Amino acid sequence: MTLPTSPTPTPTPTPSATPTATLATIDTASQLKIVNVSTGEVLTVAGGNQAAGTAVATAADNSSDVQRWHVMPMRSGQYNIENMLTHQVIGISNASTAGGAAAVQWADNGTNDHLWAFYKLSNGNYVLKNANSGLYLQSDTSGTITQGARSTSSDTQEWTIDATGAPAYPMPMTVMGTGTGVHDPNMIRDTSGTYWLYGTHNTLAKSTDLVTFTSVASGDISPDFSWWASKNTTGGGGRTDIWAPSVMYANGTYYQYYSIPIYDTPSKVGTNQGAEAVIALATSKNPDGPWTDAGEIISSCGITAGCTTGFNAIDPAPYIDSAGNWWLTFGSWEDGIHILQLDPATGLRLSSNNTLYDIARRGAGEEGPFIFPQTVGGTHYYYYFAPINECCQGTNSTYRIIVGRSTSPTGPFVDRGGIDLKDGGGTILLSTHGNIFGPGGQSVMEGPTAPLLVYHYYDGSLNGAPRLGLNKLTFDADGWPHVE
Template sequence: MSATERPHHRRSRRAFRPATVLACLAMLVVPALPAAAVDQTRRAGHVSTTTGDDGLLGSLPVGDVVDPGPQQNYPLPGLVTGDLRAHDPSMVRTPEGYRLFATHDGVQLRTSPDRVNFQRNAAALASIPQWVYDRSPGGDVWAPDISYHNGTYWLYYSASTFGSNNSAIGLATSTSGQPGSWQDRGVVYSTNSGSNHNAIDPSLLVTGGNWWLSFGSHWTGIKLIRIDPATGLRHSTDRTVHSLASRPSAGGAVEAPYILEHDGDYFLFVSFDRCCAGTNSTYRIMVGRADNPTGPYRDRNGTAMTSGGGTQILASHQNIIGPGGQSVLRDSDGDLLVYHYYDANNSGIERLGVNLLGWDDQGWPYVY
């Protein structure tokens, strides 16, 4: 299959981001989950209720705990309510509660006081910049990534069209994070039809004083570039494009990278296979581990992710079809995996999924 024929698929989609936001917001207090919601989720048998150091009740309703080894019986998503039709969600915690950003409509924005009930707000972007229309004639934007650093909210997002790698990743910033408050900072990285990779699905990692942006979909897979912390744009002197993961024997079907640092290791979460086809979706969440942000990332069996490796941690089960487009929010009660899936019990519509991540005795993540 030629590069121009490769299915890009993703557009309508993805989920919650910032692994670095907790340190930046450590002093912020979010209202505790209402008692009625706690009681409801306890009755459902899906709630953890520890209290974090910041006073936030760690009350995310989660699925039943399962064995952290190879899994077939994955847990159901935790309880969430309200407006849940979100693709490619990325979430940040703020003094007022949580903000969830998602694909489409000028970057969809939802708010929640408790990480359970989500309400749709006005679009994050008051206007769409011209560089988006140069890649997406309809002005659609995809796969946002939200984080908070140095008193500023950083929103990376992408513009493309289905199946094309004439794509670009842009940046908008805001000091409040409110709808319409975002200032366009322009294009961070772009690709065209002659490129061997695709500039979509951005995700920011901040570690050891360095900023890194992972991105990519199909073609030659997942890439990583260095970012200037002063501007949020591409580093002016370090221009290396690192390759992190690819699937040469599977039509290039890997995308939606998110890198999480845990206990000195780096974990690359990606989505394999097909998104955005309702109950025909075959998305699944995979992970690999490395000593450095730039890799090499390997799965449990030692297979390099650049050679198609990856350890599966979540896939279709019961009515949960094609989970993927994932990100991770580091919150007071643990690492929260945020993703979308298609609901086989509700006409295959997209829905927000959330679960906590656990860590086994070999240091690998699992979903519970």
């Protein structure tokens, strides 16, 4: 979840007016077919290739996934355009602003060449304008898809946009009851089969069927642990406000890793003062407490005087590797996502290994990491899930969930297109569709029949209220997850 201390990303340019066209709103709920008017062929990725940098092309329509697209709103009338096979987005090679530069697919790394505005012409066709270059998507005479200055002398820059009727993504599972208006949800199932749902701002709920949830009035970490006073002198406000808890059951004990923002003066509460936060641990023999203070894991000091940390101690998530070693991933906007090693005997940081492993970074924002070990197709992977872009803006939230994987618990993690997550990589797993805005803050758990993606989203039918999202995860023949 985005702390109040997270830096504000650079605003993207607002598309300029086009005299012959009107800025259009495009359907985000459906998979789209984008057809070039000049050739009659549909937009696709050449050869159905998964590799990042593969050329965007056109071909005869065969209704395959690689010929279907999904648009994701990015404010100011702009969109990212996501391919429904590769889950990469359309950009311009090397972010070029030159006419004739090729359109390619790439990881959603937040650069302006991935932003497109759709303008509807008086004849009902559309032109697609690139925010970075100010040029338009076109099909050249050679069949290559490039960008060029606006021309009305031919229809090579004109496209029809047709909703196929197929949903861009499945809807979340139906949930009801109290406690489902949650942020940064983390869920576990106890030994009796009851599901426990933890969330930011000290929320806790339970369910026996994954449908009806009931808020639990007590059981969260609400005591003011004495050592917090040295980290936070404001008393109330942020002092006992738990963020992004993540619970792991091992050794007959529930280990709850949590973060709290640090404010050194009351006037700084809720201000953009830097990445000042602490990650700590509490333990219990029961999923709803009472919780015993186990102490601090790691803290960060943001931009305060004398600060020596560049990371943000926020959004912790533990996991156990195939050899039984314990790890914790954490981090956000400041300098990316990191992993540290834990001591299985205490749940605290392992004193014999002070290494911080850098595993992901994205200039346009990434946070809330979660690693889910899973054996798929005979290979034991560590799947990395994280939300990117901005959270917590209701129906204006641009959050979405990406995935990468590694065969090592500490990386390197790469996406499906072959890009290292330290270089802005990440394959889109779930993004805004229809009334489901800004999915993110995710975790993954073993469900009764399949792994479950647990996340929050903003419900467009409820004025952008936060809601719990649940979807099953399935893995394809290449071992990559998809939502169901």
